[in-house]
Amino acid sequence: MAEAISEAAVRERETLAELRSPSGREQEPFDWDPEELAERWAARHAEWRRVQALMQASGWDTYKPEQDTEGTLWAQEREVRRAGFLARHAAHREQATDGLRADILLSARAGRLVRALAARAGLTPDQIVAQIAENAVLSEEGTVSVPSFIPR
Incomplete structure (x- = not known):
């Protein structure tokens, strides 16, 4: 347990130091986000300390x-x-x-209308636009219309 806590503490310090230093190293496309990595090690460190305190308080030799x-x-x-x-x-x-x-990209007027419709229906603007597209009808003359419908 002490080893795990010690390792987590070291990793937490290392990732925080790397986060603070302007390393100049370009991040590879599949590298971990340094902030996320620092947060993960901080969480692991805190969890290992919690488990250790629980084990000591409960008198356990091994974690249960x-x-x-x-x-x-x-x-x-x-x-x-x-x-x-x-x-x-x-x-x-x-x-x-x-x-x-x-x-x-919608015009300001169309964007306001979509946001208002979405708010009124309790949906997101994306959901409203998707439902408008799902209900659209193409006529033989090539015109597009949207019959009345109730957003769901």
């Missing part, structure tokens, strides 16, 4: 995860967040293969 209610709750919350992220990622990938993702 099943008896660590706080750690178990955090692990469950982490797993729920992870599962949610994976579900959103899968949905996004599915949409990307079937749908179209576009960045559009």
Whole structure:
């Protein structure tokens, strides 16, 4: 336990020092974000200290995860967040293969109208634009219209 805490403390100091120093080194495309890495090591350091304090207070020689209610709750919350992220990622990938993702620039008037419609319907502007596109109809003459619909 002491080794893990010591290593986390060293890594926390190193990542914070790297974050503060103007290294001039260009970050590789797949490098860790230095701020995120520093935050992760700070969190690990804090968690190892929490576990050590729990073990000392409980008189444990070894860590017993099943008896660590706080750690178990955090692990469950982490797993729920992870599962949610994976579900959103899968949905996004599915949409990307079937749908179209576009960045559009609207005029100020059109942007205000879309934001007002979205606020009124309790949706995001992206959702309103997507629903308008889903309901659009192309006539034989080539005109585009959107029949009345209730945003969902």
